[in-house]
Amino acid sequence: MRIRRALALGATLTVLAVSLPAAMAFSEDGADDCKNVTNGGSQSDPQCFWMAPTPQDALDIVRFWAKDDGAKLKEATEYPVGWIDCTVEACSSDGEGDGQAHDDGDPAPEGYQDDDSPPTCTTAGETCSVTPEEIAAAAQTPAGQAIAAAAASNMRVWVDSELLDDYKAGGAAFATAVRKIGALAAQPGVVGIRFTSQLGYNGGVKTPEEMSAFVTAAAAALHQVAPGKKLGVHTVVPVFGCGASDLCTAEMTKKYPLLTPENIEPLLTNGSVDQLALDSGLLRGSYSTWKITPQQAQSNQWGKVKTLAWDTLAQIAAEDAGLAGKNASPLTAEQAATAAQERIAAPLKDGAATVNLWTRWQDGTGATYRVMGAGLASTPAWEQLDKLEPLQRRLTTMFNPASPEVGIAQDVKKLSEVFSQVYVTE
Numbered sequence: 001m002r003i004r005r006a007l008a009l010g011a012t013l014t015v016l017a018v019s020l021p022a023a024m025a026f027s028e029d030g031a032d033d034c035k036n037v038t039n040g041g042s043q044s045d046p047q048c049f050w051m052a053p054t055p056q057d058a059l060d061i062v063r064f065w066a067k068d069d070g071a072k073l074k075e076a077t078e079y080p081v082g083w084i085d086c087t088v089e090a091c092s093s094d095g096e097g098d099g100q101a102h103d104d105g106d107p108a109p110e111g112y113q114d115d116d117s118p119p120t121c122t123t124a125g126e127t128c129s130v131t132p133e134e135i136a137a138a139a140q141t142p143a144g145q146a147i148a149a150a151a152a153s154n155m156r157v158w159v160d161s162e163l164l165d166d167y168k169a170g171g172a173a174f175a176t177a178v179r180k181i182g183a184l185a186a187q188p189g190v191v192g193i194r195f196t197s198q199l200g201y202n203g204g205v206k207t208p209e210e211m212s213a214f215v216t217a218a219a220a221a222l223h224q225v226a227p228g229k230k231l232g233v234h235t236v237v238p239v240f241g242c243g244a245s246d247l248c249t250a251e252m253t254k255k256y257p258l259l260t261p262e263n264i265e266p267l268l269t270n271g272s273v274d275q276l277a278l279d280s281g282l283l284r285g286s287y288s289t290w291k292i293t294p295q296q297a298q299s300n301q302w303g304k305v306k307t308l309a310w311d312t313l314a315q316i317a318a319e320d321a322g323l324a325g326k327n328a329s330p331l332t333a334e335q336a337a338t339a340a341q342e343r344i345a346a347p348l349k350d351g352a353a354t355v356n357l358w359t360r361w362q363d364g365t366g367a368t369y370r371v372m373g374a375g376l377a378s379t380p381a382w383e384q385l386d387k388l389e390p391l392q393r394r395l396t397t398m399f400n401p402a403s404p405e406v407g408i409a410q411d412v413k414k415l416s417e418v419f420s421q422v423y424v425t426e
Helices: 009-018 055-075 132-139 142-152 164-169 171-185 208-225 238-242 246-255 261-269 294-307 333-350 380-386 389-394 408-415
Strands: 002-004 047-049 156-160 190-196 230-235 275-279 315-320 355-357 360-362 368-370 395-399 421-425
Touching: 132 142, 132 171, 142 156, 142 171, 142 408, 142 421, 156 171, 164 171, 164 208, 171 190, 171 208, 190 208, 190 275, 208 230, 208 261, 230 315, 238 246, 238 294, 261 275, 294 333, 315 333, 333 355, 333 380, 333 389, 360 395, 389 395, 395 408
Parallel strands: 156 190, 156 421, 190 230, 230 275, 275 315, 315 355, 355 395, 395 421
Antiparallel strands: 002 047, 360 368
């Protein structure tokens, strides 16, 4: 059990526990509800989280560590932490600052100078800030129009892009792509930039060093051209679904050597990534060899995120395309309610900050997959999403303005009925 004091957390857990439709609701405060082990008198009281979702999971964890006379415990080492306690060990005085804590409104340290000059660019000969003319031109593009429509509908907006190909093409192509993204990111309503998807999965990078170099360079360039915007990446960590299965972990590590926690975590600790989206595609059937159900794999994944405390390093989101179907979602009302429970409510309850749902896309053959029907027609799956009002602040989706269903304004307006955040493809 992990205790965390958080003012708003109690309200969030209440929403997850009691505000879902009846067909998919979690039980209210039962005898096994962990907050009953604290006084729970107000939202400012300590709130607790079970590291294992069920008593059976907890028993399995105990058995895992206890087997073979505690061999795993004897092999275990302390997990490295990313901070130094200067009250118990000497700390270096090197680096920025004057070594003192300062609050807002305090006088500036002696010798401080406010330098408004542009930052030094990473690529020689390039400017690292976009011009007003570039920003105005970006507003007229389909992506710019979609961003404006989303902002008008009170949606948070991320620019969705793919910088890896431009990075590999060389400095000039990379700088041009970064400036294009920066002009879009300067539009009102944009809060962040997702600069790569399927990182380490699609073969674009071959080694951990190459992956780290790309992410570091992209983040540095984007921080210059779009200061203040959050940065995100999308990938998957296959071993997370394995839980306590050593055979599964060994096989997934062998099959996906780049996508290990040891290779992904440094991206979260070096200041490059503010949001990490974990894809759920592999969770649906890829673990059956080890008798791990999709629901167990998903629970294993979020349990591992908590165990490694990744949620303290970045915002960790779930990403799912499973509600859509070719032409339209084929789910009945009952199936849609079950899918919403498993694909939305469960990951949010287990620790995902948001759930990003793909509601419309085209595959390599040109076939269109939708949650809604053609022309934004309603389906049972869409109606189910419309019922999730308590959770809609945590629901996000993708939108490609290059191929709208009806029109950019109409499509975005419809999406805003369910989603509070949208990734606009540039």
